[in-house]
Amino acid sequence: AQSVTQLGSHVSVSEGALVLLRCNYSSSVPPYLFWYVQYPNQGLQLLLKYTSAATLVKGINGFEAEFKKSETSFHLTKPSAHMSDAAEYFCAVSDTGGFKTIFGAGTRLFVKA
Amino acid sequence: DTAVSQTPKYLVTQMGNDKSIKCEQNLGHDTMYWYKQDSKKFLKIMFSYNNKELIINETVPNRFSPKSPDKAHLNLHINSLELGDSAVYFCASSRSRGGETQYFGPGTRLLVL
Numbered sequence: 714a715q716s717v718t719q720l721g722s723h724v725s726v727s728e729g730a731l732v733l734l735r736c737n738y739s740s741s742v743p744p745y746l747f748w749y750v751q752y753p754n755q756g757l758q759l760l761l762k763y764t765s766a767a768t769l770v771k772g773i774n775g776f777e778a779e780f781k782k783s784e785t786s787f788h789l790t791k792p793s794a795h796m797s798d799a800a801e802y803f804c805a806v807s808d809t810g811g812f813k814t815i816f817g818a819g820t821r822l823f824v825k826a
Numbered sequence: 827d828t829a830v831s832q833t834p835k836y837l838v839t840q841m842g843n844d845k846s847i848k849c850e851q852n853l854g855h856d857t858m859y860w861y862k863q864d865s866k867k868f869l870k871i872m873f874s875y876n877n878k879e880l881i882i883n884e885t886v887p888n889r890f891s892p893k894s895p896d897k898a899h900l901n902l903h904i905n906s907l908e909l910g911d912s913a914v915y916f917c918a919s920s921r922s923r924g925g926e927t928q929y930f931g932p933g934t935r936l937l938v939l
Binding site: 745747753756757758759762801803807808812813814818819821 | 830848857866867868869871874876881882916918923924925926928929930931932933
């Protein structure tokens with residue numbers, strides 16, 4: 714069975730500071746891993762996706778994530794936070810065979826001026 | 827053009843009523859989903875359809891009945907609404923089975939009084 718754990722339901726950073734959102738996964742087969750972002754009163758949209766092509770994945774809006782198999786982690790980072798990054802972030806895991814994507818509980822990112 | 831659309835956007839109703847939410851995607855995708863997001867932002871899969879066939883039915887009360895008249899549409903009918911049904915319901919679609927990016931609609935905010 715697959716699962717996702719996001720460490721920290723809330724993360725607060727200052728504008729211009731490093732953003733680090735943590736995600737650990739569990740999967741018995743090589744996983745596909747995703748980060749989605751949800752802005753207030755909107756649906757989720759894809760930030761980036763790992764499909765085994767490269768361990769460092771670059772996404773939209775300056776975000777990137779690194780797949781570390783030995784640590785079963787897929788942490789999301791951005792070098793410099795902007796106010797517009799304030800949103801809910803979801804890590805998710807899927808496999809190629811099934812139809813189900815498992816979402817983490819989400820991390821709310823606050824950006825202070 | 828909206829890729830995944832849902833109607834209505836807001837739904838306020840009394841306990842015991844029956845209501846429907848409609849979803850349409852114009853991406854040519856084969857797979858569609860219904861998710862429920864609770865007040866703590868937890869996202870839970872309810873149903874998934876692939877080419878109009880029900881693939882996932884996640885221990886959802888049988889008051890909830892999905893229907894896919896064609897690949898581009900997935901509707902959700904809810905009978906005898908209860909207070910606990912209050913949530914945001916998201917429709918999503920993906921090109922095919924697991925491992926594919928999901929595209930989410932804007933959500934339907936259901937409030938049961």
